[in-house]
């Protein structure tokens with residue numbers, strides 16, 4: 382994929398390159414940090430079952446639709462959607478770009494926590510068997526505004542550096558090796574945590590479904606998480622799709638992306654929640670879950686510090702590949718619509734994001750009094766992006782691909798294998814009726 386100052390001529394080197402880049406956008410803090418604590422706070426299976434249903438019905442088809450619209454329109458999210466759907470859809474693209482930008486303001490804060498834990502693990506300062514000490518460690522980090530801003534700054538700078546230099550050579554290669562390592566490490570940690578007494582209770586919590594725990598809010602959260610974890614509704618797949626060569630099979634690639642990202646989330650759940658039960662912690666403990674449980678799981682293992690360091694390096698890579706995709710959407714827009722050069726566009730984002738992400742970072746300490754609807758700025762931004770803007774973005778794409786531009790969508794869906802469940806009829810039904818209906822019903826009932 383070329384990364385210079387044009388968008389229209391950029392093409393992925395291969396189908397695998399596209400799948401890896403999209404999967405590495407999808408697999409990030411959403412799967413590993415957010416999924417376990419959201420499953421924990423939303424009743425386990427009551428959250429997971431709707432999440433899986435959303436992913437394998439509307440999620441996959443929306444990934445296909447975004448890629449298709451991107452490839453047909455060739456350009457930034459604004460440019461591509463305007464070209465395929467007219468000026469109104471250009472505005473939809475603009476909202477998607479804004480959404481990606483807002484996500485970056487809070488995503489970078491958690492990215493900063495990863496950097497901090499990575500640094501601590503390098504000096505052997507993370508692994509510990511005492512949940513109290515570990516939650517104090519986490520709270521000390523989160524409540525110290527200056528330290529938070531500092532680590533966020535490092536993370537944001539790394540993200541901008543990658544985008545400024547070009548995504549192709551750096552991040553794609555790193556992701557190719559470190560993503561598999563992340564999976565291997567997670568499986569290793571899962572085996573270890575399932576051996577701990579009491580951990581099976583966690584498996585029951587995760588996988589035994591109980592209707593009573595399902596509410597409008599859990600379903601809205603599950604839908605929001607589906608969009609978040611598949612990087613939908615924020616222009617990512619439109620932008621990445623626009624770099625696709627004309628003969629890459631979109632349906633097949635999209636299934637891979639969805640499959641990999643769901644696996645990562647489920648594995649992360651199985652890695653964290655059983656350990657939470659084994660250590661007698663509260664699964665609803667919230668944002669600190671991954672940071673508090675992982676160091677405990679490694680305790681009493683040979684090479685504990687090395688394993689912890691490897692885990693946080695992988696988490697950092699998972700996070701930064703997603704941040705890069707978010708920033709790429711904004712930078713592609715600035716290049717395409719404002720005629721900026723890649724480096725200047727990235728620098729502009731770096732400065733403005735630093736200011737806004739600092740405000741997010743302080744929402745855990747000096748700005749914790751700022752509340753919207755009972756939520757901190759951080760939670761509120763995530764709520765609006767994941768549960769409202771991303772589904773609305775998805776809804777607009779569904780209306781475009783399923784109705785206004787169905788011939789374009791159909792043409793882009795070449796190479797559907799005859800025995801695939803994703804027949805053209807199914808895709809049409811899902812994108813034109815099921816996806817809009819589900820999104821509307823869930824949004825209305827959830828809000």
Ligand code: PHE
Nearest residue numbers: 407409410411412609610612
């Ligand atoms: N899917 C990413 C994750 O799970 C987050 C993300 C959301 C990335 C939206 C791009 C767009 O961490």
